[in-house]
Amino acid sequence: MRWSQMFIPTLREAPAEAEVPSHILLLRAGYIRQLASGIYSYLPLAQRVMNKVSRIIRDELDRIGAQEFFLPALHPAELWQESGRWESMGQNMFRLKDRANRDMCLGMTHEEVFTSIARSEIRSYRQLPQIWYQIQTKFRDEPRPKSGLLRVRQFTMKDSYSFDVNWEGLDASYQKHYEVYCRIYDRCGLRYRVVEADSGVMGGRQSQEFMVVSEAGEDQICYCQCGYAANLEKAVSRLEPIVDESGPEKPELVFTPNQKTIDEISNFLKVKPSHQIKTLVYISKHSPLLALLRGDHQLNEAKLQSALGIEARPARPEEIQEIIGASAGSLGPVGISKIPILSDQNLKGRKNLTCGANRDDYHLCGVTPDKDYVAEYHDLRLVQSGEPCIRCGKPLAISKALEIGHIFKLGTKYSESMGATVLNADGQQTPLVMGCYGIGLERVMAAAIETGNDQDGIVWPCSIAPFSCLISVLNTKDNQLVEAAENTYQELQRRRVDVLLDDRDERPGVKFKDADLIGIPFRINFGSKKFKEGKVEWVERSSKKVEDINYLELVPRAISILQEAGIR
RNA sequence: CGGGGCGUGGCUCAGCCUGGUAGAGCACCUGGUUCGGGACCAGGGGGUCGGAGGUUCGAAUCCUCUCGCCCCGACCA
Numbered sequence: 001m002r003w004s005q006m007f008i009p010t011l012r013e014a015p016a017e018a019e020v021p022s023h024i025l026l027l028r029a030g031y032i033r034q035l036a037s038g039i040y041s042y043l044p045l046a047q048r049v050m051n052k053v054s055r056i057i058r059d060e061l062d063r064i065g066a067q068e069f070f071l072p073a074l075h076p077a078e079l080w081q082e083s084g085r086w087e088s089m090g091q092n093m094f095r096l097k098d099r100a101n102r103d104m105c106l107g108m109t110h111e112e113v114f115t116s117i118a119r120s121e122i123r124s125y126r127q128l129p130q131i132w133y134q135i136q137t138k139f140r141d142e143p144r145p146k147s148g149l150l151r152v153r154q155f156t157m158k159d160s161y162s163f164d165v166n167w168e169g170l171d172a173s174y175q176k177h178y179e180v181y182c183r184i185y186d187r188c189g190l191r192y193r194v195v196e197a198d199s200g201v202m203g204g205r206q207s208q209e210f211m212v213v214s215e216a217g218e219d220q221i222c223y224c225q226c227g228y229a230a231n232l233e234k235a236v237s238r239l240e241p242i243v244d245e246s247g248p249e250k251p252e253l254v255f256t257p258n259q260k261t262i263d264e265i266s267n268f269l270k271v272k273p274s275h276q277i278k279t280l281v282y283i284s285k286h287s288p289l290l291a292l293l294r295g296d297h298q299l300n301e302a303k304l305q306s307a308l309g310i311e312a313r314p315a316r317p318e319e320i321q322e323i324i325g326a327s328a329g330s331l332g333p334v335g336i337s338k339i340p341i342l343s344d345q346n347l348k349g350r351k352n353l354t355c356g357a358n359r360d361d362y363h364l365c366g367v368t369p370d371k372d373y374v375a376e377y378h379d380l381r382l383v384q385s386g387e388p389c390i391r392c393g394k395p396l397a398i399s400k401a402l403e404i405g406h407i408f409k410l411g412t413k414y415s416e417s418m419g420a421t422v423l424n425a426d427g428q429q430t431p432l433v434m435g436c437y438g439i440g441l442e443r444v445m446a447a448a449i450e451t452g453n454d455q456d457g458i459v460w461p462c463s464i465a466p467f468s469c470l471i472s473v474l475n476t477k478d479n480q481l482v483e484a485a486e487n488t489y490q491e492l493q494r495r496r497v498d499v500l501l502d503d504r505d506e507r508p509g510v511k512f513k514d515a516d517l518i519g520i521p522f523r524i525n526f527g528s529k530k531f532k533e534g535k536v537e538w539v540e541r542s543s544k545k546v547e548d549i550n551y552l553e554l555v556p557r558a559i560s561i562l563q564e565a566g567i568r
Numbered sequence: 569c570g571g572g573g574c575g576u577g578g579c580u581c582a583g584c585c586u587g588g589u590a591g592a593g594c595a596c597c598u599g600g601u602u603c604g605g606g607a608c609c610a611g612g613g614g615g616u617c618g619g620a621g622g623u624u625c626g627a628a629u630c631c632u633c634u635c636g637c638c639c640c641g642a643c644c645a
Contacts, residue, residue: 012594012606013580017638037637085645092644109645143569143643151644218644313642408645436645456605474604509605516605527604 001467003502007044010514020216022449023148025458029517038145038153045518048466048498049445050156054135056187056463057158057439064176066131066160071113073137077103079112083417094139094153106139111414111436114161118432119420125165128422128432129173133160135441147216149442150402156442162435165424167205170409170433174206177407177437181210185404187566188444189461191451192404195221196230198302210405212447217402222383226392233302236379237387237396239346242274247352247366251334256363260329262295265363269354272296277347277355277367279331281320284312288323292333292343293381295354300382307342307378330356333373334364343375402450404443410434452542458519459542462565467500469562470520474508474527484551485526491555497562516541521565524549524558 008030017034018024026032031046042050058068080086080093086105094106107113114132122128138157145152162173178194185192190212197209209231211221222235230236259268266273276295281288282304289312291299305311320328323339332355333341347353351368369375385398415421415432424430445464452459462468469492473485482503489501500520502511508527515523525537536554538547538561549557 009578010606011579016574016580019639034637089645111645140644144639144641146639406645438645477603507603507605507607509603509607512605514606525604529604 001500003500004504006500008514008518009043010517018148020147020150020450021453022150022216022446025449025453025517025519026148026446029458029519031518032149038142038151040149040152040154045466046445049460049464050441052464052466053188053441053444054156054158057135057184057441060180060184060187061131061133061158061160064131064180066133069114069132069134071107071110071134071136073107073139075105075107075113077105079116080105083112083115083414085112092140092142094141107136108138108140109157109436109438110134110136110159111161111410111434112418115414115418115420115432115434118163119415119418122163122420122422122432125422125424125430128163128165129169130163131160131173131176132163133158133437149446150216151218152442155440158439158441160437162437163432164435165422165430165433167411167433170411170435174407174409174435177435178208181405181407181437181439184439185210185444187463188448189452189463190404190444190447193221193223193229193401195223195401196234197406198231198233198306205409205411207406207408209403210407211401212404212451213399214402214447214450215400216446216450217400219401219403220398221401222385222396222398224389224392224394224396226389226394228389228391228396232383232398233300235383235396236390237383238390238393239387242350244275244351244353247368249366251364251367251372253357254363254365255361256330257361259361259363260327264329265354266295269363269365271354271365275353277332277353277369279333279355281315281323281328281331282312283315283319284308284310287339288315288319289340289342290331290333290336290375291380292341292347292375294344294346297344297346298382298384299380303378303380304342307380324358326356326358326360330358330360330362332356332358332364332367333375334358334367336373341373341375342380343369343377344380345377346381347375348377402443402447403440404447405437405439407437408435410436452519456513457517460519460521462521462562462567465519465521466498467520468498468522468565468567469558470500470502470515470523472502472508472511472515472523472525474511474525476503476505478528478531481526481528481531484531485524488524488526488554488558492558495555495559497558497567521567522558522561524554 010030011028014024015027018027032040032042034040077086093108096104098104135158139154142153164170164173193211195209195211197207220232222232223229259265262273262276273295278293278295280291280299282291291304293299324331347369353367354363354365355367357364386395389396412431412433420432421429448461449458471485471489473482475481492499521541523539534551535548536551538549
């Protein structure tokens with residue numbers, strides 16, 4: 001491809017609306033343009049990257065015998081009503097009506113469509129296992145699109161689904177995906193971590209997310225050098241147990257005027273936060289509940305919800321007043337009997353603790369769990385960085401991270417609700433056991449930029465760069481030079497190298513700036529001066545290292561360097 | 569949906585507070601000089617100031633409504 005003919009609208013300045021590096025660079029380097037909030041057009045450079053990513057994905061999935069489909073993006077409502085998700089997806093689903101006033105929607109994901117094919121075509125366990133996938137546009141009416149391609153309303157997803165007769169089969173299909181995902185991300189040149197994920201309201205047995213550590217990420221992951229890694233929503237740590245001194249036989253009421261927070265009580269009564277009970281009021285399905293934690297701990301709402309099995313939200317101040325009869329600074333579990341009390345397990349076995357007295361300006365000292373109140377114990381707390389790893393005891397790290405893939409043991413949720421069954425070896429009807437596995441293509445692209453950029457622009461991994469190599473002709477008036485560059489360009493093309501020829505009549509400075517911006521891994525500079533000595537420059541984008549190469553040896557050298565870098 | 573910010577030429581922004589008939593830099597076109605890290609000189613084209621309504625002799629500027637975009641939060645199979 002010749003730069004002079006290619007559409008690469010680079011910008012000298014960063015557009016005002018962009019904030020994260022990938023967004024700024026994708027815009028500046030002429031990869032994408034926004035059409036509406038969370039909806040982007042991919043210009044030729046971005047499309048080339050997307051194609052490279054999908055090629056890697058196809059290549060790897062085909063190795064495990066997965067079969068590519070292409071399913072509709074436009075679905076009839078009935079399908080989603082069957083699985084129950086027409087309701088549960090709520091506002092996140094784009095909905096429309098056809099001319100006959102039939103309800104339709106744009107697919108957010110394709111469990112329903114694949115399951116409907118499976119149920120009507122697969123009769124026997126002998127036809128299993130199957131792994132089906134597609135690379136398709138997905139639509140989600142995000143409440144808040146943000147960060148360029150990281151959170152959008154229309155995006156490209158590779159989604160695969162496995163169908164097995166039983167759980168053992170699912171385990172095998174899941175394991176295959178785990179391995180294939182590692183290969184895919186390795187080939188895409190991403191540094192990622194696999195974390196245990198919260199399966200959330202979705203149910204299911206097991207799920208893991210593939211994460212790239214990045215400040216632009218919206219998730220937080222917790223990990224240890226020993227290999228333990230989990231989404232913060234799911235993470236656990238090993239805390240040192242606290243041994244309490246004995247206190248009074250019965251809780252004692254103390255006057256604590258205007259002392260509301262854990263810290264204020266800590267100062268006022270000289271009681272460490274770790275010796276207090278933090279009491280939170282939550283509302284789930286209109287009914288209230290108490291969540292208890294050690295004073296110095298924080299609630300993990302995801303854990304609370306999975307303990308409850310349904311969603312819950314913090315109560316509003318007036319609700320707390322109505323339910324307990326006291327305000328948020330003076331709450332405690334003692335004397336509460338009508339509403340469920342869920343306690344973090346770190347309060348188990350403790351004694352002589354301090355908590356609110358459910359009366360404004362009063363607290364209770366000497367409270368002992370299981371004696372002064374009764375609670376149901378769960379893991380409810382949010383892990384903090386530096387805490388001992390649950391497996392090895394070394395300090396845990398917490399980082400922001402970007403989810404680039406998710407593998408999930410679905411089980412029979414869809415096959416049961418949609419009636420997708422097969423006959424097993426014993427001749428019995430049994431629901432298909434399913435897994436689903438997703439990769440967000442744009443996120444792979446954006447994550448590569450988030451982790452691969454410098455002041456001058458993008459630094460692509462070789463495997464997914466729009467071109468492998470850029471030939472820059474620094475003086476287009478020098479006919480010999482132009483001819484030599486042209487020959488090299490054609491020779492490299494003949495050797496199937498993705499090469500871009502910067503043949504524009506621009507000053508060298510402009511070419512260098514643009515080259516660094518768009519981030520092609522290697523650049524060959526054809527400059528008049530050095531070429532007179534029979535030399536050209538080989539520049540590595542990532543390190544900016546320059547090496548003079550003899551023009552006569554250029555093509556073989558180029559091929560061998562590119563091969564070494566993993567580019568065919 | 570709550571909070572904040574911003575909409576002025578293709579891009580970045582000034583002008584708005586204190587109304588008086590729209591500006592800079594970059595980009596673009598023409599000519600010339602340049603040519604190894606976003607050149608310079610000269611000339612030129614391009615803007616219903618997001619939209620609607622109102623106040624006023626007069627509105628980019630003040631008021632009301634509305635649309636769009638960004639950020640924080642809520643939300644996120």
